Amino acid sequence: xxxxxxxxxxxxxxxxxxxxxxxxxxxKNIGFIxxxxxxxxxxxxxxxxxxxxxxxxxxxLNALRARYTYVFTTGGIGPTHDDITADxxxxxxxxxxGVDARVVEIFKTRAxxxxxxxxxxxxxxxxxxxxLVENKISAAPGFWLGNVIVMAGVPSxxxxxxxxxxxxxxxxxxxxxxxxxxxxxxxxxxTPLAEIAKANPEVIIGSYPFFDGSGPNTNIVVRSRDxxxxxxxxxxxxxxxxxxxxxxxR
Amino acid sequence: xxxxxxxxxxxxxxxxxxxxxxxxxxxKNIGFIxxxxxxxxxxxxxxxxxxxxxxxxxxxLNALRARYTYVFTTGGIGPTHDDITADxxxxxxxxxxGVDARVVEIFKTRAxxxxxxxxxxxxxxxxxxxxLVENKISAAPGFWLGNVIVMAGVPSxxxxxxxxxxxxxxxxxxxxxxxxxxxxxxxxxxTPLAEIAKANPEVIIGSYPFFDGSGPNTNIVVRSRDxxxxxxxxxxxxxxxxxxxxxxxR
Numbered sequence: 001x002x003x004x005x006x007x008x009x010x011x012x013x014x015x016x017x018x019x020x021x022x023x024x025x026x027x028k029n030i031g032f033i034x035x036x037x038x039x040x041x042x043x044x045x046x047x048x049x050x051x052x053x054x055x056x057x058x059x060x061l062n063a064l065r066a067r068y069t070y071v072f073t074t075g076g077i078g079p080t081h082d083d084i085t086a087d088x089x090x091x092x093x094x095x096x097x098g099v100d101a102r103v104v105e106i107f108k109t110r111a112x113x114x115x116x117x118x119x120x121x122x123x124x125x126x127x128x129x130x131x132l133v134e135n136k137i138s139a140a141p142g143f144w145l146g147n148v149i150v151m152a153g154v155p156s157x158x159x160x161x162x163x164x165x166x167x168x169x170x171x172x173x174x175x176x177x178x179x180x181x182x183x184x185x186x187x188x189x190x191t192p193l194a195e196i197a198k199a200n201p202e203v204i205i206g207s208y209p210f211f212d213g214s215g216p217n218t219n220i221v222v223r224s225r226d227x228x229x230x231x232x233x234x235x236x237x238x239x240x241x242x243x244x245x246x247x248x249x250r
Numbered sequence: 251x252x253x254x255x256x257x258x259x260x261x262x263x264x265x266x267x268x269x270x271x272x273x274x275x276x277x278k279n280i281g282f283i284x285x286x287x288x289x290x291x292x293x294x295x296x297x298x299x300x301x302x303x304x305x306x307x308x309x310x311l312n313a314l315r316a317r318y319t320y321v322f323t324t325g326g327i328g329p330t331h332d333d334i335t336a337d338x339x340x341x342x343x344x345x346x347x348g349v350d351a352r353v354v355e356i357f358k359t360r361a362x363x364x365x366x367x368x369x370x371x372x373x374x375x376x377x378x379x380x381x382l383v384e385n386k387i388s389a390a391p392g393f394w395l396g397n398v399i400v401m402a403g404v405p406s407x408x409x410x411x412x413x414x415x416x417x418x419x420x421x422x423x424x425x426x427x428x429x430x431x432x433x434x435x436x437x438x439x440x441t442p443l444a445e446i447a448k449a450n451p452e453v454i455i456g457s458y459p460f461f462d463g464s465g466p467n468t469n470i471v472v473r474s475r476d477x478x479x480x481x482x483x484x485x486x487x488x489x490x491x492x493x494x495x496x497x498x499x500r
Contacts, residue, residue, distance in 0.1 A: 018456055021294045023285030024427070024471060025458065030280075030299070035273030044271045046306070049280070049297035052456075056296070079437045080457035081444035119440025138466070154459060177274070187329045190369020194331035206268055206302075207330035208275065209404060216388070221274060 009042045009172035012064035015049040016057055016075040016085055017153055028155045029074045036162055041174035042070070052076060057088035065092075065148055069170065072162075075153030077142065079119040086143070089150055090127035100126035103141060110139040134164040173225045178234045182218040184244055185209075189218065192240045196233065202226070203233045259292045259422035262314035265299040266307055266325040266335055267403055278405045279324045286412055291424035292320070302326060307338035315342075315398055319420065322412075325403030327392065329369040336393070339400055340377035350376035353391060360389040384414040423475045428484045432468040434494055435459075439468065442490045446483065452476070453483045 013033055019025040030047055037044045045068055050056040057076075064071045076085030090097035103124035107116060114120065123140040126132065133142035133149065135157055142151045142161045151161040182189055186209045197205045204223040209216060220237055224230040263283055269275040280297055287294045295318055300306040307326075314321045326335030340347035353374035357366060364370065373390040376382070383392035383399065385407055392401045392411045401411040432439055436459045447455045454473040459466060470487055474480040 015297075018454065019458055019471070020280070021284055021297070022288050022425070022427070022473070023281055023283075023294075024456075026281035027277075030270070031273055031276035033273075034271055038272050044273075045301060047265075047271070047297070047299035051295060078457065078459060079440040081440070081447045082456050114437070117437065117441055119444070120437040122440065123437070156461075175272075177272070187364070187367065187370040187373070190329040190331070190372065191367055194369070197331045204268065206274075206332055207328065208269055209328060211406075221269070223272070 007172065009070075009170050010045045010068040011037055011042050011070040011072060012068040013044060013047045014057070014060055014064055014071060014073040015047065015153075016052065016073060017049075018051045018082070020049050020075075021051055029153070029158055032155065032159065033072060033074075033162065036166075038175060040166060040169060041172040042169065043172065043175065052082045052084060054084055054088045054091065057085065058092045061089065061092045061148065065146065069147060071148045073148065073150045074158050077123065077140070077150060077152055079122050079140075083122065085150060086125050086127060089143075089145060089148060093127060093145060093148075095128045095145075097125050097127045099124045100132075102126075102132055106132075106139055106141065133161045136160045136164070175223055175225055176227055176230050177221055177223045178230060180220045180222070180234060180237050180241070182220055182241055184218060184241065184248070185216045186218045188248070189220075189241065189244055192244065193220065193237070196236050196240060200229070200233050200236075203229050205233065205237070257422065259320075259420050260295045260318040261287055261292050261320045261322060262318040263294060263297045264307070264310055264314055264321060264323040265297065265403075266302065266323060267299075268301045268332070270299050270325075271301055279403070279408050282405065282409065283322060283324075283412065286416075288425060290416060290419060291422040292419065293422065293425065302332045302334060304334055304338045304341065307335065308342045311339065311342045311398065315396065319397060321398045323398065323400045324408050327373065327390070327400060327402055329372050329390075333372065335400060336375050336377060339393075339395060339398060343377060343395060343398075345378045345395075347375050347377045349374045350382075352376075352382055356382075356389055356391065383411050386410045386414070425473055425475055426477055426480050427471055427473045428480060430470045430472070430484060430487050430491070432470055432491055434468060434491065434498070435466045436468045438498070439470075439491065439494055442494065443470065443487070446486050446490060450479070450483050450486075453479050455483065455487070 020027050034044050048060045050060050076083045130143035130145035135141050137157045151158045206221040208219045222233050270277050284294050298310045300310050326333045380393035380395035385391050387407045401408045456471040458469045
């Protein structure tokens with residue numbers, strides 16, 4: 001399904017919407033997209049959330065699209081006056097935008113009874129040169145221009161659009177991950193864990209504290225694109241934990 | 251409790267952590283902080299999520315602290331090698347950082363049995379000139395330097411730190427909001443809603459589609475710092491909706 005490529009494939013995510021910044025709507029897309037891209041072997045490197053303001057969208061989009069293989073956006077492609085993503089993307093790329101005959105055709109086919117009023121035609125505004133991204137849920141499509149993929153903000157629709165483009169994305173070598181439950185406090189393993197991390201610069205070691213039923217505990221997550229290196233570092237972490245548990249017992 | 255100020259008080263939020271970008275941990279702090287700041291009359295204007303990499307943290311922090319009244323950060327202040335927020339903040343401000351005697355004292359008082367090993371002393375590293383932010387949950391404090399407030403990533407601890415600083419934040423004139431359930435599809439109200447928005451540039455009108463039990467519906471959220479203008483626009487929206495419902499019935 002995916003075209004494997006050598007090297008690293010990266011992504012940025014731009015979440016567009018006053019409602020996320022006011023706290024009225026709790027974002028559910030960042031975590032979903034992060035997990036989805038990780039599974040494809042694409043490294044999500046940065047997320048920005050900006051308001052429904054053209055300058056903010058254009059500036060953030062231009063910063064992200066210059067840095068990453070792909071930029072995904074969510075939000076702001078509906079039929080109301082606060083939906084300014086398509087126009088902002090056109091401005092960022094310096095291309096014209098207008099009502100796209102392909103979208104009008106989709107509306108007529110998928111929803112023949114729907115009145116194509118001014119508001120709904122707003123959803124047919126697509127920057128010149130963009131490919132459409134299918135929306136299986138509610139017809140109005142997203143689009144793909146350059147390295148930017150523009151999706152809806154409603155999670156079910158966003159997810160359907162992500163599925164629609166996923167087969168066309170370049171995939172990197174997949175990041176492998178192993179989680180080791182430490183059964184120890186972060187502060188008791190931080191020093192030896194730092195030694196393992198220092199000795200293995202090509203393997204990423206994350207340490208994530210959590211509260212289990214009885215007190216503070218830690219998950220150690222080891223990540224690498226190389227299965228052998230991953231296994232070696234996982235073993236080193238397990239050996240270290242055995243030593244720490246042994247010391248605590250004595 | 252808050253010092254009301256004239257004018258607008260803004261904030262940026264910097265979420266630090268590979269685990270959010272990999273999707274392993276689903277962020278719960280953005281929505282909480284957004285709602286919390288809105289309730290204080292502080293406008294959250296931008297969020298960025300960056301990995302545990304010093305250059306990325308320093309660049310994002312310097313961009314945000316130059317633009318907004320306050321910058322809040324979450325994550326990266328624990329005892330392990332991947333906790334590099336304090337050092338990155340010191341670097342961004344160009345100030346020295348070292349083990350802070352105030353934090354050592356807190357550890358000794360709050361957890362006298364806890365071994366102050368190298369890893370735990372990492373949590374005592376505080377940039378010069380910073381005020382401490384109390385952590386009621388697990389002792390290791392956050393800090394406040396310039397306009398930057400550095401908090402833990404674990405939600406319960408972050409929330410306790412936010413409570414600890416909230417009384418000291420400048421508060422803006424509070425943004426008021428009213429939600430009107432449209433009982434109509436976005437596409438059927440977009441055109442008249444845009445007219446209301448255009449006639450009332452000082453009032454922010456957001457339109458948020460959702461699926462209710464029977465199909466697509468819309469919430470219209472009207473926001474303003476001026477109660478009278480808010481009420482007038484809310485009425486205009488309700489009148490518009492009555493006309494739309496009347497047309498649909500006929």
